[in-house]
Amino acid sequence: MTQTTKPAIGLTLSHHIVAGVVNNNKLASALQSYPPEGEDYEDALIEMPREGIISVMCDEIRALIKGGAKPSAVGVALPGIVRNGVVEDSPNLPQLKGARVEEELCAALKEAGISTTVKAMNDADAVAAGLAASHGKLETTIRVWTVGTGIGFGRYPIVDGIWEGGHTVVTLDDKETYCGCGGRGHLEGIMGHRAMRLRFLDMEPEDIFENAKKGDPRCMEFRKLWHKALAAATASSIHISGAGKFYLTGFNIRFLDQNLLRDYIEQMVRMSPLQNFTFEIVPEAVENEVLGAAVIAQQAIT
Numbered sequence: 001m002t003q004t005t006k007p008a009i010g011l012t013l014s015h016h017i018v019a020g021v022v023n024n025n026k027l028a029s030a031l032q033s034y035p036p037e038g039e040d041y042e043d044a045l046i047e048m049p050r051e052g053i054i055s056v057m058c059d060e061i062r063a064l065i066k067g068g069a070k071p072s073a074v075g076v077a078l079p080g081i082v083r084n085g086v087v088e089d090s091p092n093l094p095q096l097k098g099a100r101v102e103e104e105l106c107a108a109l110k111e112a113g114i115s116t117t118v119k120a121m122n123d124a125d126a127v128a129a130g131l132a133a134s135h136g137k138l139e140t141t142i143r144v145w146t147v148g149t150g151i152g153f154g155r156y157p158i159v160d161g162i163w164e165g166g167h168t169v170v171t172l173d174d175k176e177t178y179c180g181c182g183g184r185g186h187l188e189g190i191m192g193h194r195a196m197r198l199r200f201l202d203m204e205p206e207d208i209f210e211n212a213k214k215g216d217p218r219c220m221e222f223r224k225l226w227h228k229a230l231a232a233a234t235a236s237s238i239h240i241s242g243a244g245k246f247y248l249t250g251f252n253i254r255f256l257d258q259n260l261l262r263d264y265i266e267q268m269v270r271m272s273p274l275q276n277f278t279f280e281i282v283p284e285a286v287e288n289e290v291l292g293a294a295v296i297a298q299q300a301i302t
């Protein structure tokens with residue numbers, strides 16, 4: 001990995017827009033957040049039109065580089081399918097569908113007197129790159145599941161393709177239609193936070209797993225399904241790309257029982273060269289995503 005001295009900026013967009021300066025593959029500033037700490041409410045960005053989102057991103061970048069060096073590159077991590085600078089689809093932030101994020105943010109920055117390059121990417125890929133950078137593994141392949149509102153599948157290094165692993169089909173049951181994308185039988189339709197709320201209209205995801213512990217049959221059944229779904233998608237990834245390590249993160253990874261997951265995967269993956277898979281749970285950290293976004297942006301220009 002070539003060491004760079006010119007800072008880059010990483011920016012991630014989910015419930016908040018969070019940005020930070022990255023230098024030599026490490027976070028080098030405090031994070032800027034919109035909405036600011038204390039003023040946050042869950043749907044702040046869902047209700048914001050796309051022009052507003054671009055302008056908040058631009059303001060955050062300006063605030064970060066106030067008086068400092070101009071960034072060599074800006075990396076933007078977004079939920080959804082992001083290819084060639086365009087958000088092709090984003091079920092969890094629908095107003096971004098079709099947004100030419102690289103072009104639009106670049107133009108907004110230029111107007112503010114900052115000329116730099118912008119690289120847009122899927123947020124789970126930023127998580128994977130952030131883990132690679134913070135674990136000193138920029139030379140190895142990293143796979144990560146992000147278990148939150150949606151389910152993301154990240155890979156580092158970035159390889160061309162779609163990689164929407166969160167929409168892996170894990171069941172043929174016709175009634176499984178809770179995925180935010182509208183597709184039937186998807187992993188996210190079982191594990192995603194929004195999907196769980198749709199399935200159990202009478203309880204929150206926390207209550208489902210709490211009630212499963214207390215022996216509620218419907219919740220116990222769902223807890224098994226939740227783990228089996230992740231096992232199935234992981235087994236599919238193993239059968240396509242081989243075994244190895246999977247990182248697990250996101251705010252709902254708190255519901256995971258690693259032993260149960262391992263048990264299900266072992267039942268699904270029986271070929272001996274594919275059985276050396278491992279997991280590591282890493283706490284969700286927005287710093288990691290910001291770092292990864294900047295690392296990918298910097299690699300794109302070198």
Ligand SMILES: [Zn+2]
Nearest residue numbers: 167179181186
């Ligand atoms: Zn889906």
